[in-house]
Amino acid sequence: MPRPEDSGPPELFYNIDEAKKYTSNSRIIEVQQQMSERAFELLALPEDCPALILDLGCGSGLSGEVLEENGHFWVGCDISQAMLDVALEREMEGDVIQSDLGQGVGMFRPGMFDGAISVSALQWLCNSNSSAENPFRRLFIFFTTLYSCMKRNSKVVLQFYPDSPQQAELIVKQATRAGFNGGLMVDFPNSSKAKKVYLVLSCGDATFQMPKALGEDDGSQCVYTANERVRQGRVNKKTLTRKQWVLKKKDRMRRQGKQVANDSKYTGRKRSKKF
Incomplete structure (x- = not known):
């Protein structure tokens, strides 16, 4: 089955029809909600303290809805105007901005956000749809500007679908090159359906430790860091x-x-x- 990012630029793939499907397909909504809830859990925000969260690749606002339900404020970025239009039609409380993550998030002031999440968006930065799009450069610009707009010791959790170990390694290296600590965490690594990859990063916390993955009772938790690949329990x-x-x-x-x-x-x- 072809991957969506192999079909062309995201702003063309996520057209009006695809945007409406995201808010009408119960299966898509369920999966997006589960991954958004897991990403929010991994942020480990202080309780009873409303935070301002950046939603990267916010789409129609499904992830933002999870943030709202947990009492937080959010700002979303997405390259697809059709997806943002659906978010506005749904009257989401967050503010949305049309932007290309490959151009960075330099429109925000330094230290503005208490955390950031993303669901199913990061892998799009690894594709080149023209000679001007260089994945190495786009990822570095994205991570350096993201690091700038995060508060110190805040966390970033990005769920995505890498198409190869090499792509996953590239993403982690560019993130750590920009100043982040952390790496990839894989929930349920032995399941073809439940397996989910999360890039868990900390901004400026040298003592940061990776959280515990789900499904690691079978001794096969996968953790990828910037310079090595570690399979705990093996x-x-x-x-x-x-x-x-x-x-x-x-x-x-x-x-x-x-x-x-x-x-x-x-x-x-x-x-x-x-x-």
Whole structure:
């Protein structure tokens, strides 16, 4: 199934029809709400203290609705005017601005926001729809201007769908290059449907620690940092024998519900050369 960002620029993909679908499709609304609630939870804002949150790629305001329900104020940015028009029709309480995240969020004053969230928007910055669009540069501009408009020690939580480990690594490196601490956290890494990737960042807090991912009871929480890829609860492949590595891989596939051949004394042995 093709990814939406491979179909062209977001301002063209999210046209009037697509914008209306976002507010009429119950499945889309449910998924967006769940991810927005999880992003808000990871912000870990102080209780009983209304905050000003920046919603990046706010769309029709589904994420903003979650922020409102939790008693906070928000400002949203999105490149699609059709999506913003739907947000205005829904009479959302937040203020919305049409802007390209690849051009940065430099329109806001320094230290303005107590936190920032985003749902399903960040991966669009990694696509080039013209020779003038450089993903490396767009990501760096985005993160540097975002860092500037955040209060010190505030958090940023960005949910997105990376199309490869290399893309995920690029995003984390550009974020940390801009000054953020943190990395990627993966909820339910062994589930094809429930798996969700969140970029959890802290602005200026050197003691920041990554939050606990959901579904890590199976020992397979995935955490990506700027300079390394760490799989907590697993042993590096280089420290395992061939048979141990094969057995561990087969066990992981079983937990994913895949059919795997039974273990035997021949598991992990090299095949003899054919005559």
